[in-house]
Structures are given as structure tokens and as C-alpha cells.
Amino acid sequence: MKYLTEYGDGEIAQKLAHEIRQITTRPWALMEVCGGQTHSIIRNGIDQLLPPEIELIHGPGCPVCVTPLGLIDQALEIAAQPGVIFCSFGDMLRVPGSTKDLFRVKSEGADVRVVYSPLDAVNIARQSPERQVVFFGIGFETTAPANAMAVKMARQQGLKNFSMLVSHVLVPPAIEAIMTSPGNRVQAFLAAGHVCSVMGYWQYPPLAARHGVPIVITGFEPLDVMDGIRRAVAQLESGRNEVENAYERAVNFDGNGTAQQILNEVFEVTDRAWRGIGVIPKSGWSLQPAYREFDAAYRFSVTDIQTCESTLCHSGEVLQGRLKPNQCPAFGKECTPRKPLGATMVSSEGACAAYYNYGRFLNISAAN
């Protein structure tokens, strides 16, 4: 585990925690943008090491969680069509649509397959020319290059039976939306390290300047997250609002040029609905007109679907950091991982699932 275990060292973690306590003089609210960071915080108990003044608000950076209900319903409808092989990352299978989820559709006879890469779906399409193969292309900027590559390869290979249901979302517009939303409490951001490894962080300085908010590019291992917190708090305490890179081993200013090139070739920026939040302008990617033939929503004519969200689910407020998961009235009662009302209770990166899975509704102070 070289290069990973080092970033979970208990002694250094205690030192960092001590340093954070030392520099903190008043309450601050920090948002970690990425669901992977939320998972790391809860799994490792990072928040337990912080002084009580530091509040971590869990951001909307779980791609499964923000995929809109309408798109899930489109996926369910496509997957149920005869002759379709519907490929998806595993997390999406349990996300509830309006009436069912992909697991239900699978048990009713649909050919739904879990893949670990969109390129697997392209291979399946090549091997099954008589079937229509659809890949559920969700995610932030991190997963987008592989999805763009899959579409490009499908074209290069002349595959007429491959398409993608695309629901890509972008981090900077989400930060903008959070900062301009009424009642926003976020004072600093831990930006998503892996998104920045693709995109760089050249998009962030204007955001930081416009909203007077420190943005620290942060990784995912315990020490990465703690170092991100330390730097964000240091900025807040000294009244700075800079963009800082605390994940230098993976991120540079410009990002991955090759990946960005293929993204620009295959995708175009579009307005995108975020589940529980609503439409955020220019916050997503869809396929360029030149690649429209690979768009599953058009190929299967499922663009007009009416949806209804559960009225009990407060995932929108959770995603915007206005509510802690365990403050939701349905948390652990009507809504559990077994019977999730919203996607935040499904995905391993979802804030509600993280709280539930690591027992954040139980009193375990006696264990300390």
C-alpha cells in the first residue's frame, strides 16, 4: 500500500488536528464538495478530531445522488425494452426512480449488467451486434473522459448498436449555485481533488475572488482531507480567499490536456437538473450534435417523462448543506439503505448512506 497508507498515519493526523485546534478562534463552516471526501471523513472519523468550531457541510459531489429522477426513469424505460443490454456502474442499480429501480427491472427480465468501465460496454456492443447496448453515463468531470472515449471508440469502430444515456455534471457551476443561494452558510470549499486532476483548477480563482471564499483542492485520504481543512481554516482565520492546491501529487493548474481535448470534442456544456436542487445553468455536459446518434435519450425517444419525487425526502437540503442527514425527519425511519427515499441514501458516496452506514445516528460516545 505504498503511497496510500502513509496518508492515513495516526500520529501525523493527531499533529494536524492539534494544529487545526491551535489556529481556530471562532466558528467556521467548510464544505467538502466531493462524496468521496464525505465518505473518507465519516469512515475515518475525521470530524471527531476537529475542534467544535469547525463544521463540515457535505456537498453535492456524489454523482449518483444528483442524477435527476427523470433520468433514472428514462434509464428504467430503456432498460426494460426488449433486446437492450443496459450497462451501468453498480451504484445506480438501487437508486429509486418514480416507481422502481434497475434491480427491479432486472428481476423482471431486463438485461441489466454492472460494468466497471464504459469501455466494457463498448466491448459488449461489439460482441453482441444484434443487441442495443446502452451505457448509463453519469458522473462529474472525473468519469467524463472515459465516457467520452467510449463514445469516440464506438464511432471509430462503426458501432451502430452502442449509445449512452448522459447525465454529466460539473463542479464549478455547483459551487457558484451554492454561493449565490439564499441562506448559504458555506465559508470555504474543499474542492474535489480528482475532478481537478482532470480539469485543473484554472476555473476556480474567479470563483474565489467573486464570492470571497477560500477554495482548497483536496485529496481523499485522511491526511489529505485534514491538510485541506487546515489550509482552509488558516485562510479563513487570516481573512484570505485564495485558491490553494493541497493535492499536488495528483493535480496541477492546467489539468489533463488530453482528457480536456476529448471532452471538448465529444461533449458540450448544457443546463442540467440536479436531483433535489433543480436546474443549474451550464452545469452539465451532453453529447455534441456531431455525436447525437450515440445519445440513448434520442435513440429510444424517452425525452418526455413525468416524474414525482417523494415529499418526505429532504435530500436537496442535504445536498446543499442546509440539513445534516440525521436531521432529516425520515432519516433511519421511512428512509434507510434498504428502502431509500432518495439517492443520497443509496450511493456509497451519498451523505445519508455514509451517516447511516457508519452509525451516525447512534450514540457511541461510550466507546471513546
Added chain:
Amino acid sequence: MNFENWSCPLPLLDYPTIVLGHGGGGKLSAELIEHLFLPAFGNPALLNLGDSSVLTVPAGRLAFSTDSFVVRPLFFPGGSIGELAVNGTVNDLAMSGAQPLYLSAGFILEEGFAVSSLGEIVTRMARAAYKAGVQIVTGDTKVVERGHGDGCYINTSGIGVIPDGLQIGPGLARPGDVILVSGTIGDHGMAIMSVREGLEFDTVIESDCAPLSELVADLLPLGGIHALRDPTRGGVASSLNEIAASSGVGMIIEDVRVPVEPEVQAACNLLGLDPLFVPNEGKLLAIVAPEKADAILDRMRAHPVAGRACVIGRVTDKHPGLLVSKTRIGATRVVPMQLGEQLPRIC
């Protein structure tokens, strides 16, 4: 018969694949029994070929267990469905302190399944049974139409004898007890994942599939063992949660003490899995009295299947029913039961 160097004679080449008639109870079934099962499993009880086997068992309490095996793929690094089917039931018996004696073996085969593969599986079962010191004394074969099975499913049931006066069980853990694990965790699950269709990755990870009955027999005379569990499906986390719930106690483990092979940890990181939830097929958890813990640990480490045994935590009267883990950075988290399988069809 020396099974160490024994291989299946396989004189069944008239039918290189299983046909429906192999499960029909007629001549083809008889040939399968005569040429494959009897030579492999051969023992007096089986050779009677009666409708049931008649067994002599020592006086006392019997342990009785059953398990079905549907692992995919059938052959994987470090084992096959054959070893799993034998060791799985042997280990379930051993976890109640029983000395396993007899197994049954039920096969559900898919039409078209290669007879040579069946031969290999049966050979491996015979070898595993020999190593575990059990006899396969009764069996059954059914064949389902092509497309209605996945090659080969196996059910084994087994009985074993529990020594007089021995009391161990999942409800007997007490505050103050020490939690031991007999070696590295997660090997079996990740070995299977490494060869799973659509996910193949290059690795040296091998399944830990092994019988634990001899290890248990070595440990029991030391006394002080309150509960044993082989953490198969659901892994260490589920087994400890179950014991915590049954005994009405809390459990505290430390992440840094839990032994995980670097390759297994790396594969888990890659796939977003937690080794605490990944299945094992040759490891046990022992909840033991604190004053006996050192002796039990020493005895474990002297046994080839438990060379890397270690203490991973202790039982507490706080937070009854919950498994709590001390994280690497010194905080705590609750380790809950998994909702469903992290990995399907792993055994």
C-alpha cells in the same frame, strides 16, 4: 487410498458432456456413480449404495449443518467449488466445536457441462474431504436443461460430534473477552473478484479456502473459547455484529490491527470495498477469555492455516449489539451489518 497423488480415472468419455440422462436414475446415472463418485469418495458407507447411508456415530451431541455452493467461476486461484463445498460445511461444523465426520454431496448439473470439469471438481472434493478427515457418505445428482443452471451447483450437509461438556456459541461472548482472527482477511473474496468476468485484474491473490476443523481441535483443549465463527459471506464485520447481537455485548476492533494482504487491500481500494466485509473461506474468529488469549494465539500460530493469527479487539459491555472500530487516525466509527452482498456468488 492415497489421495495426495490420486487423480480421477474418468472412463466416461462416451459422454464428454453431461446429458439429461445422467440425472435420470438409469444406466447413465449408474455409470456416473460407478466410474466417478465411488472411486473418488469410496468408503464403506457409500459402497453399500443403499437409499440411505447407515452410520455409526459416537454417543453425545451432534452438530448438523448444510450449505449450497453457487460460486462463479467454478475454478479460481487457490481453489474451486469442490474444495469450497467440502470446507464450507466442515468449517460450519467446526465452529460449534464439533469434530466433522460425514458429509452428503448433492450435485445440480446443467446439461452440456463438461464431464472432465465434473471429474476435476469431484477429485478436488475427495482430496479436500481426505484433508479435513471427513467421509462423503451419500449423494445425489440432478441434471437441469441447458440454460437453467450455471454448470454446476453443489449442496453439502454434514454431521459432527461435539465433545462432552463443551459450551461454545455465538451467544456466549462476555465483556472483557479478546477477539482473535486466525490470519489475513478478504483473500477469498478478492481472489474470486480477480477472475470475475468483466473485471479480470492481474494479481497474485489466492483464495484462503481451507478446513479449520484440525485447528479447532487443537485449540479446544486449551479452554477459554467462548465463540467461534468463520467469517464467510458478509466477512468479519457481519460475523462480529452477529456475535455482538447474540451475546448482547459490544465489540471494539482496531483498523490497524486487522491483517490484510497489501494486494487484497489494493484491490479493495480499487473496487471501493472494505476488507472487513469481504468473505473468507479458511479463517476463523475466536472470542476467548482474556487469561487464555496468549496461549490460544500461540497454538493458532503453530498451525499452518493460522500462522498470521492476531488479536484485533475486545468485547465490551458498552454499546451492546454494536461493532465499533478505532480508525487509523484514532477516531471511531460504527461498523454495521451490510444490507446485501458486497459481492454476489462468491461461494
